[in-house]
Amino acid sequence: MTVTRFAPSPNGPLHLGHAYSAILGHDLAKERGGRFLLRIEDIDGVRSRPGLADEFRADLAWLGLEWEEVPAQSSRTAVYGLAAETLAASGLLYPCRCTRAEISEAATAMGPEGPIYPGTCRGASFAPEEAAAWRLDVAEALRRAGPLVWLDERAGEQAARPDLHGDVVLVRKEADTPASYHLAATLDDAADGVTLVARGMDLFPATHIHRLLQALLGLPVPIWHHHPLLLDETGTKLAKRRGSPSLADRRRAGEDGRALADSLRQGRFPAGITLGETLSPDS
Numbered sequence: 473m474t475v476t477r478f479a480p481s482p483n484g485p486l487h488l489g490h491a492y493s494a495i496l497g498h499d500l501a502k503e504r505g506g507r508f509l510l511r512i513e514d515i516d517g518v519r520s521r522p523g524l525a526d527e528f529r530a531d532l533a534w535l536g537l538e539w540e541e542v543p544a545q546s547s548r549t550a551v552y553g554l555a556a557e558t559l560a561a562s563g564l565l566y567p568c569r570c571t572r573a574e575i576s577e578a579a580t581a582m583g584p585e586g587p588i589y590p591g592t593c594r595g596a597s598f599a600p601e602e603a604a605a606w607r608l609d610v611a612e613a614l615r616r617a618g619p620l621v622w623l624d625e626r627a628g629e630q631a632a633r634p635d636l637h638g639d640v641v642l643v644r645k646e647a648d649t650p651a652s653y654h655l656a657a658t659l660d661d662a663a664d665g666v667t668l669v670a671r672g673m674d675l676f677p678a679t680h681i682h683r684l685l686q687a688l689l690g691l692p693v694p695i696w697h698h699h700p701l702l703l704d705e706t707g708t709k710l711a712k713r714r715g716s717p718s719l720a721d722r723r724r725a726g727e728d729g730r731a732l733a734d735s736l737r738q739g740r741f742p743a744g745i746t747l748g749e750t751l752s753p754d755s
């Protein structure tokens with residue numbers, strides 16, 4: 473059975489780009505007689521706004537979508553901690569106390585998510601009480617996992633290249649944000665039985681890391697469907713477009729959500745908005 477999910481973070485309201493992604497995931501599951509899940513990714517402690525999850529549910533219902541909700545990330549932090557301990561116990565994580573500025577200064581190459589961490593803290597030791605982020609030793613992980621591939625429904629088979637990211641953070645320094653997106657989303661998709669990860673092209677590079685984590689943690693491997701992104705006139709991702717009405721704004725203004733959903737399905741977008749395959753430069 474095909475199981476897809478929509479996994480928004482309650483850091484800000486949903487926009488048309490979110491609607492497009494949710495409708496696509498919903499329709500991919502329904503066309504195949506499968507299940508469509510909603511998961512609230514609410515572990516970004518500083519930015520998370522609890523009331524927004526209810527707005528998201530109202531937005532999805534307004535678009536005419538049906539879903540099953542699975543537990544929010546904030547209820548799963550023990551699972552993330554256990555997985556991190558497993559990786560740390562097998563020598564695949566190391567603590568890092570570098571600041572963003574220090575990394576920018578020391579980095580010599582750019583990866584898909586910014587400067588590639590130059591490995592400054594690999595092999596260093598800290599007093600255990602010192603707050604640190606925990607990074608994955610990607611070279612060692614790849615040595616143990618061997619060559620990996622993953623399948624995107626649209627782009628075909630991909631050789632996994634987690635090395636393009638360098639040693640990513642899996643456990644953050646901030647105590648209220650325990651797991652990085654990479655670790656949490658990978659564990660959640662496995663726990664929720666997601667078989668088809670439908671999400672935007674901006675997350676295509678992250679899949680290299682997720683595939684490696686699946687191998688290291690013995691998790692099932694889904695198929696991916698990375699969809700084009702709604703872009704504004706300047707070619708940037710729509711989600712953060714300034715001044716554009718959110719789904720909640722449209723809903724409260726009395727717009728017909730089902731009609732909007734059908735327009736998006738048919739590729740009819742508001743003026744100035746296009747679908748693009750290019751990766752968002754600001755994501």
Ligand SMILES: [Zn+2]
Nearest residue numbers: 568569570593
């Ligand atoms: Zn470091």
